[in-house]
Amino acid sequence: EPEVTQTPSHQVTQMGQEVILRCVPISNHLYFYWYRQILGQKVEFLVSFYNNEISEKSEIFDDQFSVERPDGSNFTLKIRSTKLEDSAMYFCASSEVRSTTVNYGYTFGSGTRLTVV
Amino acid sequence: AQKITQTQPGMFVQEKEAVTLDCTYDTSDPSYGLFWYKQPSSGEMIFLIYQGSYDQQNATEGRYSLNFQKARKSANLVISASQLGDSAMYFCAMRGENNDMRFGAGTRLTVKP
Numbered sequence: 525e526p527e528v529t530q531t532p533s534h535q536v537t538q539m540g541q542e543v544i545l546r547c548v549p550i551s552n553h554l555y556f557y558w559y560r561q562i563l564g565q566k567v568e569f570l571v572s573f574y575n576n577e578i579s580e581k582s583e584i585f586d587d588q589f590s591v592e593r594p595d596g597s598n599f600t601l602k603i604r605s606t607k608l609e610d611s612a613m614y615f616c617a618s619s620e621v622r623s624t625t626v627n628y629g630y631t632f633g634s635g636t637r638l639t640v641v
Numbered sequence: 642a643q644k645i646t647q648t649q650p651g652m653f654v655q656e657k658e659a660v661t662l663d664c665t666y667d668t669s670d671p672s673y674g675l676f677w678y679k680q681p682s683s684g685e686m687i688f689l690i691y692q693g694s695y696d697q698q699n700a701t702e703g704r705y706s707l708n709f710q711k712a713r714k715s716a717n718l719v720i721s722a723s724q725l726g727d728s729a730m731y732f733c734a735m736r737g738e739n740n741d742m743r744f745g746a747g748t749r750l751t752v753k754p
Contacts, residue, residue, distance in 0.1 A: 567732060630687075635684050
């Protein structure tokens with residue numbers, strides 16, 4: 525079964541450093557997403573991406589964050605200058621189509637646990 | 642704006658019994674999709690079940706069923722014959738017409754032997 529692959533599974537970084545979280549979505553999927561889950565808390569939407577541009581972003585997704593699809597297969601989330609409160613599990617997801625009436629749910633990656641020290 | 646509410650932070654159930662996890666939602670979209678995901682302690686998000694807003698029948702997937710009451714805007718997950726491996730966080734989520742998937746706060750289910 526096709527999978528969404530995220531690397532690394534765990535990253536530790538110093539406050540103020542830049543991090544890039546990588547995702548390889550399912551190959552025929554067109555919509556890509558990043559979510560964040562602070563330990564033990566709810567899953568929060570960050571950003572959605574379609575046709576090489578951001579289609580929607582949340583208030584969490586400020587100027588410190590950026591996304592890119594550099595080569596047609598990878599989908600990256602960059603945090604420019606990490607803060608302690610960026611420590612969380614980051615999930616990438618992809619979807620074949622954007623539909624509410626048919627079960628085109630998301631396929632989630634297994635997440636990257638980011639620890640900012 | 643969409644809102645997903647899960648009012649049960651934690652639930653306990655005896656092995657082999659059924660349990661209902663509550664989810665209510667609020668949206669003005671005429672069409673939407675409702676989802677349940679399971680998150681075990683290992684952290685991955687596992688899709689369980691989907692209900693479309695126009696579906697006439699409640700969705701079922703094996704031991705999972707979704708009690709969809711559109712007028713009350715509720716989409717409760719029913720797990721029958723609970724197993725120890727069902728112990729996990731469960732998230733209700735919704736996709737609206739113009740928005741992407743949003744999640745509730747989750748319910749931690751513990752199955753007791």
